Each structure stands twice: as C-alpha cells, then as structure tokens.
Amino acid sequence: MSTQQQHNKSKNHRRVHSQLPFTYIALLCSIFALIWPADGFNFAKQPNIAVPAPQHLKFFQPQTRSSYFGYTLVMRPTSIIVGAPRAQSTLPAQRNVNETGAIYRCSLSPTSTCNPYVIDDKGNRTLERPDSYTYDNEARNNQWLGGAMDGGTNDTDKLLICAPRFLSPTNSDYIMNGVCYWVPNTLDDNPRDVQRISPLRLKSDQMKQINGHRIYYYMLAEEGLSAHVTDNNQEFVIGAPGINTWRGSTIHCRQRFEEDPTLSRRDTSSLSRKRVIRDLDFSGQYTLDTGELQNDSYFGYAVGSGYFDSNDKTQLFYVASAPQANLQSGEAYLYKYSEDSLLKLKRIYVFRGEKFGEYFGYSLITEDLNGDGLTDVVISAPQYSTTNYFDNGAIYVFLNKGNFNFERKLIISPVQGKARFGTTLSRLGDINHDGFNDIAVGAPFAGNGAVFVYLGSNNGLREEHSQRLDAPESVSSKYGEHMFGHGLSKGVDIDRNGFNDFAIGAPNAEAVFVYRAYPVVKIHATVKSATREIKTDQNSFKITACYKISTTSTQLTGQDLAIRIVVDSQVKRAKFIQTRTNEVSFNVSAGLQEQCRTFDCEVYTNVADIFKPIELDMHYELINGVPKTEAFCDKCAAVDPAEPSIYREKIIFSTGCSSDICVADLEVKSRNLNHTYILGSSRTLSVTYDITNHGETAYLPQISFTSSNHMPFAKIPGTCRPKENDYLECDLRSNDVSMAKGATTSFTVTFDVTSISGKEMVLRAKVFSTGKEANEANNVAIDVITLGEFTEIDVVGIPKTKHINLEEVSNTSQIINNYEIKSMGPSTVGTIDVVFYIPVAYKVPGTTNTIQIVEKDRINMQAVSDAQTVAIDYFENTTQLVMNAIESTSSTYRTTSINSNIQIYKEKQISTTYDSMGLYDLPVESENYYIDDSSKFSQMSIRRKREVAANTATKAQYERIVKSHELLSEDLKGKLPVNRTIVFNCHDPEMTVCVRAVIRLHTFKPEKPLTVSMKYQVDLREINQILIEPWEYFVILIDVDVKKLGDLHQNTLAIRKNIDYNIVSKHQLYGTPIWVYILAVLGGLLLLAAITYAMYKLGFFKRAKKEQMDALVHQGSTQPARDVEPEAENLNTERN
Template sequence: MILGSRRHGARFGIALANIGDLNMDGYEDIAVGAPYEGNGVVYIYHGSVDGIKYEPAQIIQAENIDPQIKGFGISLSKGADVDGNHYNDIAVGAFKSGHAVVLKSHPIITFKPTLNTSTRSVSRKAFNFSCTSCLSYTGWSVPDTVDAKVTLQVDLSFGRANFISNEFRRTNTHAYNITLRRGKQWCKDLRVQNTQQIVYRTEPLLLAMTYELTNNPNKVQPRGPRDSAADEFCMECPVLDSAQSTIITTMVAFETGCRSFVCTPDIKIDARFMGIEETFILGEKQTLGIRLEVENIGEPAFFTRVNLIIPKVTPVVEIPSICYDLSNQDRKETYVLVCDIGYPLEKNYTMDLVMSMKDVPAGTKTLTFKVNVTSAGNDNNPSDNHKELVLPIVIQADMTIAGIPSQDQIVYMTKGNTYIKDLTLSHTFQVWNSGPSTVETAEIEFQIPHQYVLPPTQEIFMRVLEPQLQTSASIMCTPVMGFSFWNPSSEIPTIDPNLSDGEGPDDDFYQLSNRRPPSLSKRSVSNTENREENFADSMPKVSVPDDAPSTSNFSMPPSKRTLFLNCTDPKVDCFTVKCSGGPFLPNKTQAVINFQLRPDFVVLESQLQMKDIILFSSMGTVTIRDPPDALQPQGHKPDYADVHTRFLGTIPEGSVATWIIVLAVICGILILLLIATALHKIGFFKREKKEELKALKDAEVVTNEEEDCTDFQADVISSDEL
C-alpha cells in the first residue's frame, strides 16, 4: 500500500497513471497525483520484482515548477517520449490555474565503483599499503562522457592513517574531479601510511569512497514564471539512479597474534532486566535497568561491539563513555546504541544500562530490547551472539472514591410539627488515583434517590442540581436519559463543604462530619437518646462493601423508626449521573464533585407513617475506561462510596388498643404463676434456718426430760436402800 504524505484532504490517488519504465530497470513505474496537497503534488513510484516500492522515488511539487500553478496533479497522461531521448515523459493537468505541465525525463546512469587494498591486515606498530579506487558508469541512451567527483577517506574516526602522494600533502581525505567515458573504467592508486608509532585501538581501518555527478540537472534552481522551459531543460544530461548508494567502504584489520590470520573468538551474550520479576508496572518505577554480560571462551576478540536496539520511548538515562548513538531519521520507533567493549575482549565483560520509563505510553503492552555482539574475527558459535528481551507492561491503577455529606443529620420538623421549607444539603464525592500508573480516562457514576414510583404516578422527593466540579483534569458530567438537572428559579442557600483542590486526596472524606445540626431541639435529642435500641439483626437495605471508607462517626438509626431512601428499594427511582474524563496522574490529580440537593418532605409524608427518621443514601462508583486493560492492585482502596444524611422529625402520637392491654395483663399473670411454680419446685420458699432452729429446740427439750427422769430414778433407789 502506498500512502503519499498522508496529509488530510490531499486527495492522494485521485489520478493514477502507468508511465512505463523510467529508470530502465525492467519494471514499469507509476505516477500518482495529489492535487489538494498545497498547490498540488505528483509522486513517482518505481516498480520492482516485488511490485511497487512503498517509498516514492521522486516528489514533484507545483511550487517548485511555477508558484502560479494550482491544482497540480488532477490528471495524468501515460508515459511517452516527446523529446526523443528514449525516456518517457508525462503530462500533468492543473485544474485551478488552467495549466498543463509536461514533465520530461533525464537519462539515468548507474555508477560501478570499486575500492580495493593491497592487504587485508596490517601491523599495529607500522603499516604502508596501497589503495586503488575505480569508477565507471552504465545506462540506456546515456552520453558518451560524464563529469564526476570522487572523494576518498581513511580512518576519519580515529586518525591513525593518512594518504601519501607526490601530488598533495598527507591527509586522510582526498577529492578529485574526473571525466568518465562510457564503457571505460577510471582508476586511481594511493598509498596509506600510519600516523602513530603504536596503534592502541585495533578497530579496522575504514576506507570510504563517495562519488557524485558534477553536472547533475536535479541541482538546477526552480525557474521563474517567465523563464522558458525549453531553454532550461537538457534532455541529454544524465541523473544518477535514485536507488543507488553513493558510497562504498572497505576495512583493513590489524594483526592480532591469533593462531590464524583471522581470530576465532567464541563470544556469547546474556541480558536480563534488573529489579523486576515478571512484569513491569508502569509508573511504579521511573527507570529500568538492563545488565549485559559478554563472555569470550575463545581467542581474543578485537573490535568487539555490543549493538542495542532500544525503543525510543525508553531512552538511556546516561550513555556510557564507550557507547554512542547510531540512530537515524528512518528509525521512528527505536534507536541504536553501539558500545565498544573489547580492545581486545579476552574473557568477560559486564555492563549495566539504565533506561527512563517516564515516556512510555499508557497503552503499551510490551517493550522489546534487542542486543547482539560482534567482533572483527570469525565467531566459533554465532548463534549465542544475540538476545531479545521482551518486557511485559502492566497498567495498574487504584482509582478511589470517597464521599462526605454537608451535615450528618438535619432536623426537618419545626416545634409546631410543620416541615421546614427550603432545606438544602450537599453530598460531595472525591475521586483520585492512588497509582502507580496513570489513568487516561475514568468513568464515575452517581445514583441519588430521586422519586417514588407509585403507579400510575411518580412523585419527586429529592431534586438534584447540576454538580459543581473542582479538578485539574478534564471531566464532563451528564445525567442519563430520562433525567435532567433541576434549575431553581431563585438562588438557593448552599452549605459550604470547604472543598480543596490540592494535589492529593483529603483524609476528611474517609469519615463523616462530627457536626451536630444547629437547629436540633432538646426534645428531639432526648427522644433520640432515650429510644436507642439494639437493631444489629435488622440492618437497612444499604449495600456497603467490606472495604468501604471508614465512617466511624456514622451509626445506623433504629430501623423501626426509620424510612430508608436508597437505590436498593424497588419503589425508589434513582437519579443517575455519569462523569467521564481524565487524565488522573498518580497521587496528583483529583476530582471533587459536589451535588446540591433539595428535599420535598410533603411527598415523603405518606411513606413515613409512624416513623420520624429518614436515612437518605446516595452512592458513587468509579471505573477505569482507558487504558481498558488496567488492573487494580491487591488490597486496593474502595471504588465504591455511600454518603448518608439523617433527617430527624417527631414520632406521631397514638393510643394503645384495649384488647392489647387485657392480653398483656393475662400474659403477665400467667408468666407470674409459671415463675412461682418453678420457684416452689426448686425450694425457693423453704426457710432452712428456721427449720434448723426448731429442730435444735426440740432436741433440747428431749434432753431435759431425760435428765429429769434420771434424777427421779436415783431418788427412788435411795429410798429403797434406806
């Protein structure tokens, strides 16, 4: 697929033509028009054995031909040789300015360069060898002679060698102009000599030969609107094939003392990430470490290089002194880092690199790092000279929500048992990202009890005003279909929740306010305190997760006296508001959403019956939408919050039925009889001390009678004896 410049509205491809084989390579070429790209552009694409090449061989812009031409490229002709130079020309239409432009082709030549040296290796102490550079050209229907410029360079990076000649002084660069004849090769011999007594760097000497046409018609400046095209165009002037390189190189190695002419090292490389286990959690760390370990178990490895292909989003924090960047503009996603580690490398080498992870996009799933090691010798086992590291990226963010009411409880009845008018309360929610990753977009949904659904009617008991937002992110809140924010006709007094828009969550949102309602009467306080009951087994229908924010000051009111208004009641229709936006930076961005609410207690009167407390509960949830694959950490903070407000009134007076009183008396008598019987059976009515005292007294009487009888017998015996 060819795409042109991808400019919006360029109309690339509105005209397409087969223009024949322009470069005479045996494959037909095409022209593509883009009339709305500037003043108009025509792209030339060459054919190949694999089809049309993706990159254009030439881009012809209308303003480079004549600034008055507009709409250039709306129509294209087929290729045809109109000037007789055996190369196809094309005609291009420009509809806005009414021009028809003929684009003529130049003959195309191909250079045939060679660069040879008299030796493949030299001594590190001294060297002197010859270098031969040759150049010729070929082409279809090209001129018999062409002028060219040839430039020779040797060891520009390290300056260890120079060219020597009788024609010029010693230098590492030599340029000369030549005239080439078709079918004949032109050659030049030069000597190369060392500039240092001892060469410590053993990288091979790099010799380079560059070549170019000196009468290239492509370098002619654009003509003016009144210039004659016939005077400017040279149909026999050749141009160089755009697919051909204009440089060739060769290397001469240094003698290393290995057993053969070329060393045979056995290098292997290992690479691993440092400080992480299986995945990298984006945002948890700002840097990523990579350890490279190169081992050589063979002969010394000269000119040992480690080449790293690194994603551009993870630049190296500090490039080591032995490394340099070899990236070019063609690499859009990666850059190349080259490190020279062996002069020579005889055993092992370890190097640590630190990459910055600050610029990794949130949607990244993996990062690939490629590393390989090379040397000037013939490696014994090249299969272990490369390594590819794939780093899985995990997006982990803890989006948290908490809420707080403007007041814990509000009295809605006056002392005269009438409803207080124009009561206003607010429920405020705070949303933030505890990290570690950035959340691009979060969705926050609020549900606020709004109306009773009592077919066939719907009675609104809580009006919802448009929420007030305080955030550094871009957030928009809208009610779902079927609901709309209430717009009061007059200004409503509001209760200031004392919000702040700092760079972190507010701890006050983790607990409810301690403030007492200012209008709470002594009687209502007494009634509330004196009638507290234990209703642990009869909790209201409000769904609260186990990890909800701490609400240590909130306690459930007595269920028998309370009307619960929450979104779990099927008779209650909840006002739903959805807010979406971002980004939420970890521990920096927060959003505070404040809902102003206006209750209508007249609507609730029929539902209160014998109850005097109303527990009003709104809820909010937060969900991560972008990145869609974001995970929440274990033990994450709550993404669900309830906010409660208690409305306090008075219990309606009433009488107790007579049958209830009679039944209560009978039940009391029966219970009393049952208790008395049970106590009698267990001996509760026995007087043990009294019985013991009576038995003791009876025993004393018997003892006294026995003593009197004994004395009487003794007196009788004495009388008998007498």
C-alpha cells in the first residue's frame, strides 16, 4: 500500500455534496504537544533538507487555504515527487478550474526547488456525445489530484497517481468516478507516456436496480482513494470504496505477458520462444465473492499486497481494508484471484478490529518484520481511544506464523491525547542493518505532528519506538497546526551511504522535510587483568583495555570513542598510577581491528575485604554521535540504544591454596528432576542443582546455564548476569566469594517455557571458578527432558430445539443444536480436525435406495474460533459435498415383489416399507396402486398395525438395536426403554448414510474455544412411518470427534463428551406409564402388611390390663365368700 496513505477520508465522504474530507482537520488537532525525552537513533534529529511549496510559479487562482503540499510523497534517489491535492493550477488550460491539485518534482539539494510534474494538462471539458456509452465530460474542480500516490524507490519504477474526486458532470448529476494515471518511470524531469486508468464510466453501470431499489453503483465510486504498486512493479491495486452503495471494491491492473509474434509458432523451445512484456492493462473491477459486505463498508479504503503463503512464497496475495464493516469495528481482507473467475476475489483471512468507531483499516502496510520471508500486516486504527482520552490511535501488528495463521499485537499510541497515531504508515526498509525491516508511524495531530520509528526484530515489531521526530520549530504555518507526519515516504538511500533516508510531509505547513540516516556501528570493548587473582602480598597489577568497532557501512573505517575505566568503585582498594585515582579517562580512534592499552594499578589489601573481588568497569560511547544540527555530519555515526555501554570484569584475591592457583573440584548435579515435561502444563520450569567442592577452595565460584532451544529465563537473581543467546552466568555465593573443600550449596534456575516446542530439550549447567579444575568431567550436568503433549478437550452439545412430539408437530421440523469444543489444556494443540457425524438416511438392503430422514442439502453449520469464522468441509464417504445447492432429481424403480406390510403411495413416488423392528424392506413403486375409500384405509391401517405389532425381531436385529441403545447416555437409557427406542446414528455404516462435517483448526489454544451452530431439517413423516408398534421413541444421535493430525494413536488427546441428542416421540416424552401406578399400589400394600406384622410381633395389639382383671375375677370365684376383699367384691360388682 502507499505509505503516504491518501486519507482524504471523511466518515461522510459518501455524501456527494459534502465538504472536502479534511475540512474538519483543524477542529481535530491537539491543542498541546508532548515533549519527548528520547535522544533518538540513526535518523538526523533535525531535517537535513527542507522543501517548501513552490512560490516562484504563476498560479491562475488564489490559494485561499493550504494546498496540502506534502500530503503524499514518493522519494527516489535523485528527487522527490510531492502531491498537493488542493493546489491551484499553473496550466493555462486550467486557468478557470479551482483547486485542481498538483504534482511536483523537487530536487534533493540543500536549497531544494520544485517544478510542476504535469500528469494531466486538460481543463474542464464537454466531450460526451449522445450516442456514447460512457460519461466522457470532465470536471477537475477539487478533484484531489495527488490525493493518492505510490511507487517503488527507484527512478525506473512505475509511478501511480490518483484523483479520487474527479467528476463527469451531466445535466442533472455529478458522476464522481475518480481517475488514476501512471507513468513507467521518473527518469526525466517531465513525465513521459502517461497512461490513464478510468474504467468506471459506463452509463449503464452508474446506477442499478437491485431487489427493487435504485442504488449508486459506479456513480460515487471515488476510484483512487487508495493506490498501491506491488513490489514486483507489475501490478496496480486501486481502492474504490464508493462502489455499490459504498460497499466498495478494488480495481486491479496487471502486466500481461505475450509470446513474441515475430517468432515461428512451430518452434516451441524455451530458448527460441520469448515472452514479451506489455504495459499494464486494466483487468477489471474485482469484488469479494463472499457477498457478505454490507452497505457503507468502504472496502478498498486502504490496499496492499505481499507473499503470505508459507507453502508457496512466490504467489502474490492482496490486502484491502473495510473500516466501516463489522458494525463499524472495521475489517481487512487477505484475498487472491478466484480460481473460477478473474473478476472474483477469494477471501483467505479476515483481520478484525476491537472497538467500535476506532476506524480499523484507515491505513495499512504489508512488510516482512521478522525476516522469515513471509509478509506481515500492520493495520492502523487512528481513532482508537483509551481511558479518559479519545482518538489516541493504535496500530495492530499481525505477524504471519505460516499456514495463514496470524499472531496479533496491539501497540497503542505513546502520545496521550488526540494524536491519531497511525494515520499514516510507511515502510522504511532495514534502517539499522540488523536483518529486520522497520516502519514509521505518523501521528499528525499530536500538537504540530510527530512520527515514530519502530524497529523489526526476530519477534516482529518491537513494542517501544526507537526514535521520535517532531515538527521543526523553525517552520511556521499560517493555516494552523502543521499536520507533520501526514505524508510519509518509503525509505530510500539518497546519499549512498548504505542506510535508508526518508521524507516527512507537513501539509498544513506546506513543506516537506528530508531526514538522512547515519551509519550504525557497534562498539566492542573489554577490560581484563593480566592475572585473574591477586596475592595477599601483591601491591600492583596490570589491566588491559581493548576496543574496536564493527559496521556494515562501506564508508566508515573508524570512530572516535570516549572511554572511562573505574577500578574497585565500591571499596576503592586500587588506583591508577598515572592518575592517582581509581578512574582514568581517554579518547581513542577505534577502527575495525582491535586495539589495546595497558595501565598499571596499585592495590591495597585489606584482610576484612580479601574475599570481595576488585571490579573493573569500562564505560564507552561515541564522540561523534548523531548531532542536533540540521547540517549532516559525514563522520558521525549512531549506536543502537539497546546495545550495552559498559563492560564489567572482576579480580579476586588468592589465598589458602597449595599453589598460586587453587585447584578446585566442583561437581554439579540436578536434584529430583522429572525428565518428562508436558508442553503447556506450566509457564515456568524450575531446576535445582546441588554443587559440591571436593578439592581446594574455589574462589569466585560461578554457574552458567544454557538450553538447547534457547529458552529465556523467567527469573534472574541479582547475582546473575544474562549474556547473549540466552546464556546466564551466576555467582554461587552472594556474600562469600569462595567455596572451601567439602562445601555444598544449591542453586535454582527458572526457565520460561511458554514458547518451547519440539520433541526434547537439553539443559546444560556448568560450574567453574577462577582457579583450575581437578576433574572437568563433573563440572557439567546435562539433562535431556522429553517434551510431550497432552490436551483434554471438552465437547458439549446442547439442543436448542426441544424434544419433538409427533402429536403436536407433523411434516418437517427444523432442529437447532449448539456445540462448544474447548481445550482444557495444558498443551496447545497443533492441527486438529473436529468431525461431526450426521446421520441423514437409512439404507435399503440389497438396493442403492435410501430413506431420507434429514435433508442433507439443508444442513447449515457455522463455526467460530478466536472471533474468526472457520471453514467447514462436508463429505459423504470420500466425496466432498457442496452444501446448500438446490438440485432436483427424479427416479423410478420396479420390483417383482413386495412384502406383506401395507403402505400407501402417491403416484410415481418411491417409498419403503418397514418391519416390526423399524428395519426396512425393498422399495415399492406406487404406480397403479390407490385406496380411495378412507374408511377402508383406516380399517386396513389398524389391521396392518396390529399385524405388524405381532411380529418379533430377529436375534441379529435385536443385537443391532441393543448396540445402538448403548450409545445413549445413562440418563437417557433409564428413560428410553431399549425395546421401544430407535437410535438413528452413524455407528453402523451398513444401515445408515451419514454426512461428515470437518472443521480444521491449525492452532487450538485453551483460551480459544470453537463454537458451532447447526441447523437441519428432519422429515417427521418418515419418522412417523418408522415409529409403529412397539416403537415410540426416535433418537437422532449426532456424534462429534476430535482428531489430531500426525498423532496416529491419538494418545495426546483426552476427549470428554457431554452431548444431548434430539428425540422424536409419538406421545408426550417421559409421561408416567400405567405400570408405574400399579407398581406403586402394590408396593404400598406390601409396605402396610410389613408394618402390621412388625407391630403384631412387638405386642402392639396385646391388652395386658384386661387380662390381669380377668385373672382376678377367676380367682375370686374359686374362694369362699368371706375371703373376698371389699374392694374386689365391689370391683366384681361393678364389672357385672
């Protein structure tokens, strides 16, 4: 895409009579400028060349507002092409035309001058004829010539220039088709062979009648709102976001190759047959083939191209944004030419914004940011807002991980307030020669404007910018805030020092500023002692400081360095003899070859500090760094701010050993280390090492750690020093610089394992000291850890459609199911297939006929993962299906016999009879077979159903039914009896025709579930015919399976399923049968009998008091009357 993004793009540019797209710019400018403390990197801190808008030319109309000189820029080695879309014309033919816009070619000398680069010298013209098929009148008022412009970085490259508001006026309307021009090169001061691109002028296509509504089709297309020249210099991509009621489209022009007609057609050898390259030809208007774009999506707002396919890095793909799509959250589409139509574009991937109204897709660039050969995408959202602020701006970085998978990173504006960070984006190339491409991001409304430089790296774009460039304070503007950064050029080496320079436009200040890049150097400096140990009686020692530089510049051979060496800064036991202090400073001229200096130092031994090492610190910097002046310094250079500027070394005291150098015997072993690690099971891996000294005292004992896959360290203790290539070096003792014989210590290191992959990793720990080693074999501990994967996946299926009762619903019914497939971790799964097994029909044994239960052409599924729609492929056996196709077929069959089961047919309709177990027999043809009498039909149906109910299942049939019933959940098994339930499933391919829906996911992370919505139509009439006595329930069992590619035995996955199935019943599902009531009554009676018997056994029914009274009466009757007590007598009297 053009880096000087032509964003004359008002949200309301769809209105024909609206003001120019940036008339509201002054209202949106920030009222403050943020002072940035960074010193910058290798671009000059002040512009080296200032290019003002030309004042020496004669303009035919007064310039009442800014011409927007510098709105678009294309810089080349000897000149810079500048777009001024609101400039007045200097051409006599345009003397009466207001604000035609202009293109200027400006020199790159310190006193730069600009002259018109005339692309179009025509005025307003009336050319249309009554018999013309196209609108040919031309109106160039306010056409915004130069509103979009792009081209390569060489004068031999093509240049594309557009005027998106170019009009074709009629008696009643203004047709704003837009127009573009291109030239094959810019070798001359004036353009030659200017070609025009204006394909949208057909009268019949300006307005169309679609679905009963008249719509603006080409009438307000605004061709050229964005423009892009591909890197191979062979194609143009032009955005026209106003096409088809502002749904938008893109226009492609491609270079054509033709065989040389002068050669013999008979000679087909590759040596004789030549391909002649013709100029770019218009290839038509291209539209997305998805048809999903809504009105006012603005597809084509920003455009670009690149090489995205990891399997074919030579195929060119395209990117175009639609900032109003996705409910105004914005989208951008990666697409290619459709295989079946050159006028169709096939969408490959969708990039999406996050926030409503952030204007995701305002500008975009395509660039390889991490050096892997695959194009990455940067898309801006200049109206992205943060808490308490609005219109801060942000950029989305989509890093291409291969297989059309992208890793997204959000970089928010480093400027608080209304900066609109990301309004423009530019490709700078590799400005520091580290092997990674870099970009510039414009924030034109941060005060007078600012531009931020971001460097590429192995991990994509660095999150912190390396340099900020602000609008020069020396330049004034009579039109308000400068909008510095609204025009950005690509990176071009204009001074031939091997490093790309670039230009920044300030349209409201009507100026362009060129910033030259300084060579980048790396400083290599070390300081070492002649002896690693100082004896207790030693009073002096020598140190050597060495230095050099390295650079990719072919012009630099040396740099002046300022060096300062400090000895024992904390305790101050040593000092330089020449300065009598512990510091020495000097300047040197460092070249590409290493140079050294030696210094004598005095040392004062203190027994209390004998175990504290003497530290040597060497500080260094460039004397001739990047200056703050406008004049370019030819002998100056820059150093990457991320590079260190100090080197440290230590010297210890030697004591207590049999010789001058102690001979230690350090041994290191890992403790209780599990040599198997499941990927993703934790974010860190801690390893503890035990270190023992079997020899003499080890002074300054240290341990180093590395890993085979260069894992970063999650925690770095204060006693450790990270080195290059993920190498960590640590002191074993924080308060003691020695380990005596027999001493033991331990050290724990923690690795960051969030990004590891592969089959194994090797951990290496090495211990060493300043002395010698008696046995170096045990100084190293090497542990090989086998890496494994294991992932638990939950599959949940919930019917959205309730159970179907055939007493309430007949004919057909739509069933809706929702599924969620979620990884519970711990590992991130590679490529997996999620497979749905959908039964659609029964097979008729002995024939090719089927009984259709589910209409397979009306199966509708949608899958979403990580907010992206995922493609679904459908298969029947090994044949891939094209779903939602409408097809009508008819066929007839003849059979010689039919079974005894009765069935009613319509004429010429093929049906199938069923036996008593719901299995099926041969199809029968209904021709010449009718039953007209409804009463006879009813009687026959009742009789036949009774006859059918009397049939019994064979052993094989019953085994098959029981096997299907076992597929149900335990809950359903208890509710749906096996002898009355038919399970329609895909586990028996001899009985069932099934459709497989396959969803392929290339990376399945725990936090990114897959959700699937399924709709299908079921034929209840066929089910009703199947559900004859004794069958009452019909279960549609749709199974889901997850398979990992490359895992033959699927040992790394554990699938847990909780899927509810769709049930069709003849009667109310789960109603209470009569036998339940009978069992309840019988159970109650049995319980009552048991309780009564228990009470009887316990004596509940005995009357003990009554039996006592009867005994007394019996006793009284056998004794004389005199012996009877009065009380007994009275009692006996009372009882009688």
